[in-house]
Amino acid sequence: MKTESLSRAFADFSTPLIADAALRLKIPLRISPPGIRPVTPNQRLAGQALPVRHFGSVDVFLEAMENAQSGDVLVIDNGGRLDEGCIGDLTALEAEHCGLAGIAVWGTHRDTPELRQIRLPIFSYGVSPCDPRRLDPRYASALRSARFGNFLVEPCDVVFADDDGCLFVEAECIDELLRVAQEIWQRERRQAEAIRGGHSLREQLEFAQYLKKRAADSSYTFREHLRKISGAIEE
Numbered sequence: 001m002k003t004e005s006l007s008r009a010f011a012d013f014s015t016p017l018i019a020d021a022a023l024r025l026k027i028p029l030r031i032s033p034p035g036i037r038p039v040t041p042n043q044r045l046a047g048q049a050l051p052v053r054h055f056g057s058v059d060v061f062l063e064a065m066e067n068a069q070s071g072d073v074l075v076i077d078n079g080g081r082l083d084e085g086c087i088g089d090l091t092a093l094e095a096e097h098c099g100l101a102g103i104a105v106w107g108t109h110r111d112t113p114e115l116r117q118i119r120l121p122i123f124s125y126g127v128s129p130c131d132p133r134r135l136d137p138r139y140a141s142a143l144r145s146a147r148f149g150n151f152l153v154e155p156c157d158v159v160f161a162d163d164d165g166c167l168f169v170e171a172e173c174i175d176e177l178l179r180v181a182q183e184i185w186q187r188e189r190r191q192a193e194a195i196r197g198g199h200s201l202r203e204q205l206e207f208a209q210y211l212k213k214r215a216a217d218s219s220y221t222f223r224e225h226l227r228k229i230s231g232a233i234e235e
Contacts, residue, residue: 010046021180032166033149043121045161047073047101051146070099077146078107085110085128
């Protein structure tokens, strides 16, 4: 799927919907560590991963941008450090200038007021006023992969991020993943509208019948019941 189509498709969805679709399809899903949030609330991000490993100098970000495609997401491995803001307004402006869709940082940022004015979607652990003071040896894989928590992100991955967090999926699964996410979204919207119209969720999901079946068979699960009636609230 082209980057523009990916962004448009995700505009109607959320990371919970993507996660539900992945669960249904049994597609491997990598979820960012707790605490990764957008610099500005209500920002959304979807695009091909552009991974990079930070070693103390901003030049590695600029080098990654040399070969970036419009709509890529710069995924920065800063080891989850909280003691330095590894990106600020100049990096964000340059990312915007070269057409990146946004930035996801396993670490923190700085220059928050300026970043909020720029409005490029940026996700991180939060803020640190201090620049990096170190210059570590550079990994040979600095432009080929990035750690984000306890997993690896590579250029073959797609990034989705919103107020609920950030997750990563292999690009080859995206078309089917978005198709199922659309189905789940439509079903949940119908259920939500029915509740607003006075038809309770318990009625829609035939919850009383489920309780009777469970009483007769303790192995009967709610998820099994939902599958039988094509209901949606959990996968």
